[in-house]
Amino acid sequence: MTTGCTxxxxxxxxxxxxxxxxxxxxxATTTSGPTCSSTTDYMADANNCGTCGNVCGSGLCYSGxxxxxxxxxxxxxxxxxxxxxxxxxxxxxxxxxxxxxxxxRVLAYAGTAPATLVSGxxxxxxxxxxxxxxxxxxxxxxxxxxVAFNLPNADVFLVYAQPQQDSTYLNYLGDExxxxxxxxxxxxxxxxxxxxxxxxxxxPEVLTRTGLMTLGGRTTLTGNAFVxxxxxxxxxxxxxxxxxxxxxxxxxxxxxxxxxxxxxxxMVVHRAIY
Numbered sequence: 001m002t003t004g005c006t007x008x009x010x011x012x013x014x015x016x017x018x019x020x021x022x023x024x025x026x027x028a029t030t031t032s033g034p035t036c037s038s039t040t041d042y043m044a045d046a047n048n049c050g051t052c053g054n055v056c057g058s059g060l061c062y063s064g065x066x067x068x069x070x071x072x073x074x075x076x077x078x079x080x081x082x083x084x085x086x087x088x089x090x091x092x093x094x095x096x097x098x099x100x101x102x103x104x105r106v107l108a109y110a111g112t113a114p115a116t117l118v119s120g121x122x123x124x125x126x127x128x129x130x131x132x133x134x135x136x137x138x139x140x141x142x143x144x145x146x147v148a149f150n151l152p153n154a155d156v157f158l159v160y161a162q163p164q165q166d167s168t169y170l171n172y173l174g175d176e177x178x179x180x181x182x183x184x185x186x187x188x189x190x191x192x193x194x195x196x197x198x199x200x201x202x203x204p205e206v207l208t209r210t211g212l213m214t215l216g217g218r219t220t221l222t223g224n225a226f227v228x229x230x231x232x233x234x235x236x237x238x239x240x241x242x243x244x245x246x247x248x249x250x251x252x253x254x255x256x257x258x259x260x261x262x263x264x265x266x267m268v269v270h271r272a273i274y
Contacts, residue, residue, distance in 0.1 A: 058078040072185030074274040076204045078248040080161035080196030081120040082190040087242035093128030103135035107154035156190045163198030174209025185273045219253030
């Protein structure tokens with residue numbers, strides 16, 4: 001009488017390598033971790049972005065950081081918020097609350113901004129949060145070195161208007177923050193830079209050195225402002241014309257000039273980064 005192997009016998013033979021396991025007979029393979037080599041470009045490889053095996057869902061890797069499927073945004077707003085009105089509040093609210101997180105995490109750089117501009121800006125965001133049924137969480141820093149450390153945990157990077165800072169230092173900030181802000185916007189972050197009349201060339205100089213936006217020809221805005229591109233998110237719920245106060249505007253830019261002056265200058269400029 002012929003007898004076959006028992007299950008116990010087969011298990012023992014498999015351990016000795018004499019009999020193939022069911023999985024091997026079915027063509028199953030054993031998976032292992034990601035394989036990288038000395039030629040892997042961690043700065044641009046979407047399958048190994050920043051580190052071996054870090055796969056970008058968007059398929060895009062910039063400087064070792066995955067680009068988010070959501071566009072990043074840069075706003076330059078020619079108002080410092082020492083004073084405000086409902087329309088000016090909405091301009092700031094449209095930029096900050098474009099992010100849908102609850103609460104929106106705002107990293108705010110105060111630098112040498114006067115207390116009236118800081119408190120006025122915060123109050124405007126508070127009013128917009130209440131009006132929209134939204135919440136926000138502010139991390140406020142005064143040292144430029146704290147920006148890079150806190151950006152990974154922020155949705156919005158806000159720069160209060162810096163009328164007391166000289167242009168040389170504003171350019172230095174752009175150099176210091178350049179790579180970090182490029183990465184931040186590539187993963188869907190929102191940058192909002194405010195400005196007001198001053199002896200420097202304008203707080204948005206920090207954007208010039210980062211490569212995110214270049215504005216020039218700043219003048220003090222007199223009279224009213226009006227919506228230039230109604231379909232832009234920065235103009236949502238805005239009246240077509242509204243009064244300004246202590247505001248500034250720039251020469252028309254190559255990006256979206258959302259809000260314009262009577263003379264055709266740009267008070268709010270928006271750039272989407274994909």
